[in-house]
Amino acid sequence: MAAKGGDAAKADAAAAKPGEPPFGLKLDPDAKVLFKGKLGEPVTVERTITNTTADRQCYKIKCTANDIFRVKQPLGFIEPKETVTVKMTFMGKVAPENAKHFFAFYHTKSDKKTDGEKNPRQVWTSDTKPQGVTRHLCLFDLAEDKKEEEEKKEDKKEEKKEEEKKEEKKEEKKEEKKEEKKEEKKEEEKKEEKKEEKK
Numbered sequence: 001m002a003a004k005g006g007d008a009a010k011a012d013a014a015a016a017k018p019g020e021p022p023f024g025l026k027l028d029p030d031a032k033v034l035f036k037g038k039l040g041e042p043v044t045v046e047r048t049i050t051n052t053t054a055d056r057q058c059y060k061i062k063c064t065a066n067d068i069f070r071v072k073q074p075l076g077f078i079e080p081k082e083t084v085t086v087k088m089t090f091m092g093k094v095a096p097e098n099a100k101h102f103f104a105f106y107h108t109k110s111d112k113k114t115d116g117e118k119n120p121r122q123v124w125t126s127d128t129k130p131q132g133v134t135r136h137l138c139l140f141d142l143a144e145d146k147k148e149e150e151e152k153k154e155d156k157k158e159e160k161k162e163e164e165k166k167e168e169k170k171e172e173k174k175e176e177k178k179e180e181k182k183e184e185k186k187e188e189e190k191k192e193e194k195k196e197e198k199k
Contacts, residue, residue, distance in 0.1 A: 040144075044088065070091060
């Protein structure tokens with residue numbers, strides 16, 4: 001499934017909102033998140049985040065639907081010039097609409113002197129304001145399992161056969177009713193004849 005028309009405009013809109021600070025770290029690949037694989041099976045995509053700044057950074061990754069997406073290492077520290085790998089997994093049973101969902105990447109400076117031995121969750125609180133933001137839209141190229149496709153085709157064939165049988169039965173009943181009406185007419189005619197004979 002390719003991206004639908006108008007996705008490019010959506011991509012620009014999703015990257016950053018007015019007034020948000022631009023993302024200051026390096027994301028690789030810096031593109032839409034394409035989940036490609038078999039529908040019904042977990043599909044994982046990796047991103048690397050490189051700290052290109054001179055300061056230690058605390059990063060956070062959020063998704064638009066926690067019921068169908070998982071992020072491994074959604075929070076963490078990155079030292080200057082260090083690179084970390086994060087994994088984003090799609091767990092849904094149905095492919096969502098392209099460009100409907102996205103992953104948001106945030107980062108903020110984390111000074112060892114002030115943060116000390118805090119873990120990333122203690123550093124990134126509800127009051128934390130990100131110093132950099134970007135969003136990557138999700139695209140889906142998920143094929144159904146061939147066995148499942150064949151089973152669905154067979155089910156449809158069976159359904160058609162059942163429908164045909166029902167139609168045949170309906171036709172048979174119609175014919176039976178016609179025959180019954182003919183018989184009734186004959187009976188009526190015989191009765192009329194007998195009446196005439198009596199006269």
